[in-house]
Amino acid sequence: MTSISQHTQVIKPFNNWRLLRLSSFQIGSAMGDILVTSIWNRVMISNFGIPATPVGLLIALRYLLSPLSLWAGYRSDTRWLFGYRRTSYIWLGRGLMVLSLPLLGFSLMRLDGATTDTVGWLMALASSLMYGIGTLISGSPFLALVRDSAPPEKQGLAISAAETMLIIFFAIVGIGFSLWMEVYSPQVFWEMVIATMVIGGFFWFFAIVGTEKRVKKRDQPVESKTEKESQPQFVDILKKIWADPRTRLFFFFLALATMSAWAQDAILEPFGAETFDLPVSRTTRFNSYWQAATVVTLLLSTYLWRKRPPERQATIANWGLGSMALGLFLLGLAALLGQVHLIELSLLIFGGGFGVYTFGGLSLMAVMASDAEAGAYLGLWSIAILVSKGVGTFLGGVTRDILLLGMGLPPGTTYAVIFGLEALGLVGAILILLRIDVVGFAKDVGRVVDRTDVQMALSD
Secondary structure, three states, X not given: OOEHHHHHHHEOOOOHHHHHHHXXXXXXXXXXXXXHHHHHHHHHHHXXXXXXXXXXXXXXXXXXXXXXXXXXHHHHHHOOEOOEOOHHHHXXXXXXXXXXXXXXXXXXXXXXXXXXXHHHHHHHHHHHHXXXXXXXHHHHHHHHHHHHHOOHHHHHHHHHHHHHHHHHHHHHHHHHHHHHOOOOOHHHHHHHHHHHHHHHHHHXXXXXXXXXXXXXXXXXOXXXXXXXXXXXXXXXXXXXXXXXXXXXXXXXXXXXXXXXXXXXXXXXXXXXXXXXXXXXXXXOOHHHHHHHHHHHHHHHHHHHOOOOOHHHOHHHHHHHHHHHHHHHHHHHHHHHHOOOOHHHHHHHHHHHHHHHHHHHHHHHHHHOOOOOOHHHHHHXXXXXXXXXXXXXXXXXXXXXXXXXXXOOOOXXXXXXXXXXXXXXXXXXXXXXXXXXOHHHHHHHOOOOOOHHHHHHHHHO
């Protein structure tokens, strides 16, 4: 047996073609997510008249199960499957996602005209669970495979490229699907399901096939005795991390910012349908607008501030959060005043801020972690983001149902209140970040911060 640290020997040499091929993995990811969290929820809420609460809960399931991503990443680090370190876990997860999609189509068939059909809801639940579990099982190993595939000096670039491609394909697929189904049609929805299974499934296979060399069982690396003995200390490390008030504040900052930013996820398209009676062809593009703006400002931020020390990115992150809050405030005004022409502008401002915040926030996540316990820190930040995204999605739907269905408020007022609460949450996240001593934390955990960087960070 060889040492587990020698695993990189099973990864084939890195080049630009391999990076491009790995990034094509996100074509299937974008197709699946648009179909599940954009089109399906719009049909369920707006076309079938189903309350947003159960629909939002089903969409949020994958985020609430986010600890699975830590388990899957750990398993792919330490347990080989069918001769591969990462590949088998990725295909296992993506296989579950492919199998979940027909259940999504069958659920609409059962619930169309019979919204209390038990079998239809069970199909929707099974589809959501399979899709969410598949996403979580395969997501961490995929990013780890991307990282493993690149030399140390290009690992950050490789992961950033893969994540940026996901956002780009979100915009492309959103526009493509909106042109494909301008009004809801069961036949067209099934065409989308089949296309996602075939095209998405192909790219999930093509992107990573051959990246890892298959290793026979006798040659597979194993954990050393020291590594095995160190595993029980993980809980102690988490206790140590949580004991630092700066760490706790940063956790709450990520949670509040994420929850506020994503509370509109399940209701953005119903908002356009119920407030302005907009067709599916237009509301399906809403996500594409803000995500396209996110891509542009994320790339622009990377270019403008690529040399700025990560310890100094708190101000950048707050600029992004402020822009997001402004976009949601304008979206609330559009809903309250019936100004449909403000929707696209509001979404572009929100998305532009999201790109700036993403750049600054990712930098801060790297800073708010020590080298010795980087995995534990980043795992905690990942859980904060994923769980809060799910909770935000669910709360957005619940608030919509309480205001619109329970209290009988007009759609415009209902959505204006939701978008206004999101904007306030983002402002609250800004106030929390202002209280965190990022530079002091970086110094305490041994990051190299020279005196000039400290002075510049404090001046910001």
